[in-house]
Amino acid sequence: MQVKAQLRYLRQSPRKVRMVCDSLRGVDVIQAENRLRLTNKSAVLPVLRLIKSAVANALNNDKLEKDNLFIKEIRVNQGPMLKRWRARAYGRAASIQKKSSHVFIIIEEKVPSKKSKKEKKQADFETKIVRSYDDAKAFAKKDDGKTGTENKSVEYSEDKEDEEMLNAGRIAKDKHKQHLDKSRQKTGWRGRIFRRKAD
Structure with a gap:
């Protein structure tokens, strides 16, 4: 090391x-x-x-x-x-x-030592992949009713199956259609490239 x-x-x-x-x-x-x-x-x-x-x-x-x-x-x-x-002779x-x-x-x-300190720390942590923020909070509260994640690390998956869940979270119920992303409303490649005016 x-x-x-x-x-x-x-x-x-x-x-x-x-x-x-x-x-x-x-x-x-x-x-x-x-x-x-x-x-x-x-x-x-x-x-x-x-x-x-x-x-x-x-x-x-x-x-x-x-x-x-x-x-x-x-x-x-x-x-x-x-x-x-520094000054020298004759004004130089x-x-x-x-x-x-x-x-x-x-x-x-x-x-070389058998096991370094950083490797020991990584071995003590338990890793679990969760699908949503609610699952992460529930996973954190399992450890003796504590809200923190002292000995556990949580990773969010970025699979293609979660794209629908992420896109659904962007569209709020109270927002009108005019406030949504205008580039998503236009269908086809022509609507995204050739625009009459800037959004």
């Missing part, structure tokens, strides 16, 4: 950040953290925080083990660049490029 995290608008040039990130691909998470602590670069602290954020996502959201995680992919892209000016001006970086990381399990 893959877990993603990203660090955007890091105020350092991509070349300097890549010098730190290139040595972390395919390395265990614990070993990568130890390697960063012994590296003397300015981009170490933001990258270390990014790895800790990805590990926290894996532990809290997906219930994975830290010992079973490694860095599958880490890449550094260039972010927006700010252009400034030189440009300053303040570059930024976007860092993306994907961590994955060494040995």
Whole structure:
């Protein structure tokens, strides 16, 4: 199972950040953290925080083990660049490029777990196809007289058999004929294409 995290608008040039990130691909998470602590670069602290954020996502959201995680992919892209000016000799001006970086990381399990948390949640739900809104309300009230659908999900079918029921619901009893959809009143293909005036 893959877990993603990203660090955007890091105020350092991509070349300097890549010098730190290139040595972390395919390395265990614990070993990568130890390697960063012994590296003397300015981009170490933001990258270390990014790895800790990805590990926290894996532990809290997906219930994975830290010992079973490694860095599958880490890449550094260039972010927006700010252009400034500085004074030089003889009244000239030189440009300053303040570059930024976007860092993306994907961590994955060494040995895939048998069942993820999302698959367990889907297995707990009971799915039933209903034909109308009244059936859905009755199905929701079956569970101990509660009106909510805590452990049950309801899906509405879109079969051709239900087209008559949907079309009948559009025509209200109190509406006059002049308020109905005028394109449905005209018969034949000529009445739908060639119209004397716009509806």
